[in-house]
Amino acid sequence: MKHHSLYIICILLVSLSSCRQTTKIATYGDLYTEAPTTIYLAPVQDLAPRPDDRTMGGKEMVREYALAANYLPQTLATPLLRQGYYVLPQLVSIQIAQAESRSIPQLLNGDLSSYQQDYNIDAILFVTIHKWSVQNGGIVAYLEYALRSTKTGITLMHCWVKGHKRNWVNFHGESVPLTSDNEFAVEMELSDSEAQRCLLLLQVSDIIIRNLPTSSSRRQFRDDLYKAANPTYLYMFSNETGEMEVSPLALEKFEMECFAE
């Protein structure tokens, strides 16, 4: 009887400890140690399979995918700046990417010390679009974010995201775009479907980057050590008000949905 109670207490303790969210110091320990301040945004790696452009609507989809990939770098700079990092601007980044001869996979695995020496870049942020799909009429994007140090080459942050922009319908079953989505479409001169795709990337990037520790150039550096960090695999979905809600995602589920045929 005594043994049984002990086992039950042990199981309860283990389950409770697994429920607790990890802290930023545990997830971004290397980032706190290295304390990068200058970040360069590598060109986006777009690996999303394209639909057949001979099918109905295929051409528009291909164009939308390309447009979203072009918009993605634009979504990264502002949240990084808000966290206190110095981000190399867009046009400058394009010039540096053109001057460098290495491809993204080479950069992801190779030596980055030349970026530190030539441009004083402390870390490089890589973003990969793995797949686009549709679930319940809403757009789904499978993305990967990785931040690599140019000093040591270690990965300071790495996460995989399934972003889901839900489609809300009215009583008649017609799609009801949110006012904020409409405003975004007007401001960015985009069609509704293009705006939905771009907005999804904007919201996902914002959540991922806002969770990074504050830059060491700010006095708030290390104030957030024990705040909750995002899990490595994330599922983000938009609610009725258009805001993103975040929940952990199983590795197997991400792998199966993203990479399995």
Add this chain to the structure above:
Amino acid sequence: MTRHILLLLLATAFLLSGCGSCRYLIEDEPLLLHYRCEPDREHLAGLAQGYGEIIRQNQEDEAVSQPGLFADYAASLALLGFREESSRWFNREAALYPNAAPYVAALKRLLILEYASDTSTDAQVVDLSAFDFSAPADELSLQAAPAPKLTPQEKKALAKEKEKAKKEKAKAKKQAAKEKAKAKKESERQKAKDRKAADKAKAQAQKEAEAAKVQAAKEKALAKKAEQEAKEQAKKQAEAAKKQAAKEKAIAKKAEQEAKEQAKKEAEQAKKQAEKEKAQAKKAEQEAKDQAKKEAEKAKKEAEKQAEQAKESEE
């Protein structure tokens, strides 16, 4: 009342002071996306103009410029052929943000090598509206070449004309913005109307659905109650039958027990009686035996007495 007015004034002042420090971001504009999608000179010029406009607005509002803004403006100017201005803006970025100095130096070597050692930071926003960027690059350089020398009067007239054109442009822009705002307002009003109707329909449908749900729940509860009652009744009956059976069984068991005990009692009594009779018989037998013995002894004694008497008589 005075307190309320004071509070209102304070809140307004706070809001206004907040707006004063707002900075304009290129990420909020579609220019960068246009250039990324079609990286040609026309879009680059549009982007450069956008950067110039943001810098001007930030200067007017005395807002701090976004890090990297001057460097990006400088890069766009360098690519459009405004090399000297580009160098100055690059230098301003490096002066403002020390982090930028190494990459600014690298980019100056890459884009404007002749200005690599230039350190001038006296930069002005370039008015690109006078240039036609749809033309090829070599034609642009001709257009961008310094204009012939003008007399002070001509200069004054040109400046006046420029000012007038600028004013007209600003006026047109204002008008366009006004119209755009009006159209937007109208569209929003229409949308709000549509939304309201949709919301009403949704609310009605929701209400109906909820009423149906409540009715269904009620019926379900009633059915459940009836079922529960029937179940309880059946349970009660089963329990009563069980109780009766147990009672009967107990009675039968008691009777059986009593009969058993009676039989046992009788057997014990019979046994006792037999034992008593046996003891009496034994006693009687013993008594008879004793009597016979006594009589035999008496007879023996009598015989001995007679024998002695006979002997005595003989003697």
